[in-house]
Amino acid sequence: MKTMIGVIGGSGVYQIDGLEGASWVKVKTPWGKPSDEVLLGRLDGVPMAFLPRHGRGHVHAPSDVPFRANIDALKRLGCTDVVAVSAVGSLREDFRPGDFVVVDQYIDRTFARPKSFFGAGCVAHVGFAHPTCPRLSAACADAARGAGVTVHEGATYIAMEGPQFSTLAESRLYRSWGADVIGMTGMPEAKLAREAELCYASVAMVTDYDCWHPGHDAVDVAAVIATLTANAGNARALVAGLPARLGADRAPCPHGCDRALDMALMTAPDKRDPDLLARLDAVAGRVLGGAAAG
Numbered sequence: 001m002k003t004m005i006g007v008i009g010g011s012g013v014y015q016i017d018g019l020e021g022a023s024w025v026k027v028k029t030p031w032g033k034p035s036d037e038v039l040l041g042r043l044d045g046v047p048m049a050f051l052p053r054h055g056r057g058h059v060h061a062p063s064d065v066p067f068r069a070n071i072d073a074l075k076r077l078g079c080t081d082v083v084a085v086s087a088v089g090s091l092r093e094d095f096r097p098g099d100f101v102v103v104d105q106y107i108d109r110t111f112a113r114p115k116s117f118f119g120a121g122c123v124a125h126v127g128f129a130h131p132t133c134p135r136l137s138a139a140c141a142d143a144a145r146g147a148g149v150t151v152h153e154g155a156t157y158i159a160m161e162g163p164q165f166s167t168l169a170e171s172r173l174y175r176s177w178g179a180d181v182i183g184m185t186g187m188p189e190a191k192l193a194r195e196a197e198l199c200y201a202s203v204a205m206v207t208d209y210d211c212w213h214p215g216h217d218a219v220d221v222a223a224v225i226a227t228l229t230a231n232a233g234n235a236r237a238l239v240a241g242l243p244a245r246l247g248a249d250r251a252p253c254p255h256g257c258d259r260a261l262d263m264a265l266m267t268a269p270d271k272r273d274p275d276l277l278a279r280l281d282a283v284a285g286r287v288l289g290g291a292a293a294g
């Protein structure tokens, strides 16, 4: 199978340079409009699709990001691997502003977003003990190291609803839970990527110490933007290093990300809702086959 890399850009990352034959394309999905058009092109011969999570000009608040449409669009375009880039606050001393963190666990505290492609008429429960793809995460960590960045591999991301930043009591609570970084968009993005059978990795760029650190001011947008601006080149270098590490040809995921739906569907075939099946054409076409095509 051919590799196609999807990149979801977070705050401060609204485009990527250096794609050959790049053009912004509109993608229609049964889940509404994605955050923006998708920038399609090739990097070192490997097809790539870039989608800015908040849209160019940062128009979508975290609670309003159309997560389902975004993941459907990347799947529909043929992406096999999705790298999510995010700005995060650090909840520990040794994760410093400017460092990159390859996330491998989440605590989901969001509550105002649709979190599944499935539901009444086609119920599914995917496994999520290991929410990110170890193969893709290792490639991201290696690419970040290659770019000369300090990288921490393995960390727990707490996803908050926002848009306000945390209170001091919340920040202390999340630290006591063992969370390492905090952001507003890691969920439900990672859940939806798993449902769509995509390999997914999360590269978090530390921009601040949230508000718990006695030696640092509480986070504000100016601090986040200042760190992101200083780091934009590192994010670009990481993305540029991915094609060489992933290769143009792709073996099945050794961790089963691309087969996540094999054991997940619960609703009996004769009880499935044809309208929902039709909307699942891209996400679950592999397991639903003709039924999803409508």
Ligand SMILES: CSC[C@H]1O[C@H](OP(=O)(O)O)[C@H](O)[C@@H]1O
Residues within 6 Å of the ligand: 009, 010, 011, 053, 054, 062, 085, 086, 087, 088, 162, 183, 184, 185, 186, 221, 224
């Ligand atoms: C601009 S600070 C808060 C904002 O930044 C992060 O966005 P993303 O995860 O898309 O990089 C955070 O989650 C908030 O949405």
Ligand SMILES: Nc1ncnc2[nH]cnc12
Residues within 6 Å of the ligand: 087, 088, 089, 090, 165, 166, 182, 183, 184, 207, 208, 209, 210, 211, 219, 224
């Ligand atoms: N401290 C923080 N809390 C939530 N989201 C963030 N994004 C960047 N810094 C953040």
